[in-house]
Amino acid sequence: MRRMPRTDRVLMGPGPSNPYPEVAEAFARPVLGHLDPEFIDVLDDTCERLRQVFRTKNQLTIPVSGTGSAGMEAAFVNWVEPGSPVVVGVNGLFGERMCDVAARCGAEVVRVEAPWGRALDPQAVLDAHPAPAIIAVVHAETSTGVRNDIEPLGAGKGDALLLVDCVTSLAGIPVETDGWGVDIAYSGTQKCLGVPPGLAPLTVSERARERIVERPRSWYLDLNMIARYAGATGARTYHHTAPVSMVYALHAGLGAVLAEGLDEVWHRHAECGRLLQDGLQKLGLELFAEEGHRLPELTTVWVPDDVLPPGLDEAGVRRTLLERHGIEIGGGLGEYAGRTWRIGCMGHTARPRNVALLLAALAEVLGR
Amino acid sequence: MRRMPRTDRVLMGPGPSNPYPEVAEAFARPVLGHLDPEFIDVLDDTCERLRQVFRTKNQLTIPVSGTGSAGMEAAFVNWVEPGSPVVVGVNGLFGERMCDVAARCGAEVVRVEAPWGRALDPQAVLDAHPAPAIIAVVHAETSTGVRNDIEPLGAGKGDALLLVDCVTSLAGIPVETDGWGVDIAYSGTQKCLGVPPGLAPLTVSERARERIVERPRSWYLDLNMIARYAGATGARTYHHTAPVSMVYALHAGLGAVLAEGLDEVWHRHAECGRLLQDGLQKLGLELFAEEGHRLPELTTVWVPDDVLPPGLDEAGVRRTLLERHGIEIGGGLGEYAGRTWRIGCMGHTARPRNVALLLAALAEVLGR
Numbered sequence: 001m002r003r004m005p006r007t008d009r010v011l012m013g014p015g016p017s018n019p020y021p022e023v024a025e026a027f028a029r030p031v032l033g034h035l036d037p038e039f040i041d042v043l044d045d046t047c048e049r050l051r052q053v054f055r056t057k058n059q060l061t062i063p064v065s066g067t068g069s070a071g072m073e074a075a076f077v078n079w080v081e082p083g084s085p086v087v088v089g090v091n092g093l094f095g096e097r098m099c100d101v102a103a104r105c106g107a108e109v110v111r112v113e114a115p116w117g118r119a120l121d122p123q124a125v126l127d128a129h130p131a132p133a134i135i136a137v138v139h140a141e142t143s144t145g146v147r148n149d150i151e152p153l154g155a156g157k158g159d160a161l162l163l164v165d166c167v168t169s170l171a172g173i174p175v176e177t178d179g180w181g182v183d184i185a186y187s188g189t190q191k192c193l194g195v196p197p198g199l200a201p202l203t204v205s206e207r208a209r210e211r212i213v214e215r216p217r218s219w220y221l222d223l224n225m226i227a228r229y230a231g232a233t234g235a236r237t238y239h240h241t242a243p244v245s246m247v248y249a250l251h252a253g254l255g256a257v258l259a260e261g262l263d264e265v266w267h268r269h270a271e272c273g274r275l276l277q278d279g280l281q282k283l284g285l286e287l288f289a290e291e292g293h294r295l296p297e298l299t300t301v302w303v304p305d306d307v308l309p310p311g312l313d314e315a316g317v318r319r320t321l322l323e324r325h326g327i328e329i330g331g332g333l334g335e336y337a338g339r340t341w342r343i344g345c346m347g348h349t350a351r352p353r354n355v356a357l358l359l360a361a362l363a364e365v366l367g368r
Numbered sequence: 369m370r371r372m373p374r375t376d377r378v379l380m381g382p383g384p385s386n387p388y389p390e391v392a393e394a395f396a397r398p399v400l401g402h403l404d405p406e407f408i409d410v411l412d413d414t415c416e417r418l419r420q421v422f423r424t425k426n427q428l429t430i431p432v433s434g435t436g437s438a439g440m441e442a443a444f445v446n447w448v449e450p451g452s453p454v455v456v457g458v459n460g461l462f463g464e465r466m467c468d469v470a471a472r473c474g475a476e477v478v479r480v481e482a483p484w485g486r487a488l489d490p491q492a493v494l495d496a497h498p499a500p501a502i503i504a505v506v507h508a509e510t511s512t513g514v515r516n517d518i519e520p521l522g523a524g525k526g527d528a529l530l531l532v533d534c535v536t537s538l539a540g541i542p543v544e545t546d547g548w549g550v551d552i553a554y555s556g557t558q559k560c561l562g563v564p565p566g567l568a569p570l571t572v573s574e575r576a577r578e579r580i581v582e583r584p585r586s587w588y589l590d591l592n593m594i595a596r597y598a599g600a601t602g603a604r605t606y607h608h609t610a611p612v613s614m615v616y617a618l619h620a621g622l623g624a625v626l627a628e629g630l631d632e633v634w635h636r637h638a639e640c641g642r643l644l645q646d647g648l649q650k651l652g653l654e655l656f657a658e659e660g661h662r663l664p665e666l667t668t669v670w671v672p673d674d675v676l677p678p679g680l681d682e683a684g685v686r687r688t689l690l691e692r693h694g695i696e697i698g699g700g701l702g703e704y705a706g707r708t709w710r711i712g713c714m715g716h717t718a719r720p721r722n723v724a725l726l727l728a729a730l731a732e733v734l735g736r
Binding site: 006030033036072077097188196197219239244246333 | 375386401403433441469583584587609
């Protein structure tokens with residue numbers, strides 16, 4: 001039997017981030033049955049903590065038993081019927097993915113585009129269709145490091161449901177689910193929540209809840225049935241076996257975030273992002289994302305050939321950071337592969353010490 | 369901030385079971401990026417270990433990023449097209465669930481029933497439709513404790529794909545994916561594999577692989593894309609972020625099973641099941657499942673009123689076992705709720721000491 005390596009890393013890619021230390025303790029908890037009253041207690045408390053982090057009173061607020069992409073699928077498959085008009089803002093890979101997911105659910109997808117690296121124009125999104133069933137936008141585009149404005153979409157949505165991808169924004173920058181009028185929002189555990197990947201926090205407004213289709217195409221993600229297990233309705237009914245250990249981990253990560261305080265957590269991410277972006281520019285690198293809409297937790301930067309040291313290409317620099325310093329950063333996606341880096345500073349990783357380390361290591365490798 | 373309880377249990381319900389001790393070590397491993405070469409190494413080794421446990425050479429053998437029910441959905445959504453004739457054997461809750469899942473994928477479902485507690489008649493399953501696209505059967509019915517015979521279905525399947533639910537059978541009783549001609553099989557981690565719930569091992573024959581639909585209705589479970597990430601084709605392409613820690617846990621549980629040896633693990637489950645079933649009968653209880661098709665790892669037993677002590681109903685006995693002894697057993701499902709128990713003895717829980725404990729505790733609570 002092979003013994004596998006036990007390497008640790010400073011995780012400054014687009015996710016996962018390094019988990020909060022409380023998560024390791026949580027994984028050591030004894031496994032309980034998914035219907036054990038003491039597990040149900042942890043699950044209920046996890047949902048309550050999620051409500052606090054999402055800034056919502058939504059009763060239907062749960063961890064979906066899959067990664068962030070399962071959250072995206074749950075967010076469409078429970079509302080889209082064949083032919084439903086769905087407006088999707090597309091200025092990066094995850095907006096593209098929304099179009100794909102919605103189309104597979106049978107939606108008539110109306111795309112509103114902005115170039116990668118720039119924010120969407122909210123008015124263009126609102127004007128794209130006279131009566132959309134859903135308006136869907138990515139809050140923090142992990143592919144580009146751009147923040148899209150959500151508040152104007154909530155103000156102008158009319159009868160549409162506002163669906164927002166908060167995978168890379170939740171617990172990193174302000175997300176005001178109720179305050180902005182967001183109807184359906186999902187996230188992932190492995191970004192600013194500081195928990196390993198595996199669950200997709202999801203919250204649903206009462207208004208959206210009333211419009212869940214009777215029999216979604218997906219059994220696994222059917223929120224009518226999941227809500228009956230998660231206690232969001234009256235009696236609890238078995239649906240699938242909850243991923244007990246991952247729920248423990250999420251519970252612990254949320255505990256770390258809330259004990260620090262959401263305002264403080266946002267401030268810490270903002271400070272680290274500023275330090276990182278200033279430092280990269282001082283190294284002579286140019287930021288990719290539009291000023292005014294840069295995410296502090298995910299920074300994208302151009303990698304022109306003239307910044308590369310002799311004998312190393314873009315991927316070679318990342319490999320050197322990984323092998324020499326144990327630091328992971330991410331490459332670009334789509335047409336920006338090989339031409340950009342994506343540097344995350346999320347969750348427990350969002351500490352000034354990690355920014356200082358990354359800048360020093362990068363300067364060394366680039367020979368600056 | 370509430371401190372949540374740290375109760376431990378002897379998990380003898382229908383799952384989760386108590387994890388193998390190796391799993392706790394695995395959860396303590398540092399989280400790596402899902403594209404980190406060292407994580408990819410663990411993932412590849414996990415797939416290889418799964419091949420050994422499934423007894424298959426299938427290249428496309430992976431852990432699906434969801435619980436066993438996600439495995440079921442993946443097993444249908446990648447092959448069913450609107451109108452596909454799908455024969456489903458139904459002799460318990462999970463056969464029923466297959467019908468629901470297949471129907472949501474658009475299948476023309478042909479049900480072949482047997483009473484709960486009895487095995488399916490393989491010939492009736494084979495005769496149900498002249499040219500089914502898929503024949504789907506649950507190997508080990510967790511709702512009833514019945515084993516259905518798979519080998520005759522493989523021998524007689526003709527051009528159909530044979531799809532088998534191995535959630536409660538894998539690593540508990542023999543599963544011969546290649547030997548029996550199974551085309552699509554999935555399992556869950558929280559039963560005989562002795563790992564917490566959260567992943568669904570899945571294996572796909574070359575024959576089935578050629579018939580995957582071009583664009584499944586589910587993006588999250590699209591095996592065309594997942595295979596490109598899991599390395600089952602050439603170059604590795606990002607799909608979703610793998611649940612890193614759960615993959616570690618599965619890797620470790622599989623390691624425990626393979627270090628002991630599959631034959632030995634099957635033998636241990638068989639012995640524990642025999643001890644348990646003999647012991648229950650000596651307590652005057654009647655087994656629910658048909659003789660000759662009883663699962664050793666999941667035993668169902670009738671609970672007539674006259675075995676109950678004064679003042680305790682069926683649920684009261686389970687509650688007393690849980691609160692006084694920290695032992696979880698399961699209640700019946702469907703029309704057998706309140707009238708049967710389901711007692712699991714799976715994975716690391718399948719030890720004679722746990723059988724002895726359960727029988728002693730049950731005798732005490734029943735006043736025998």
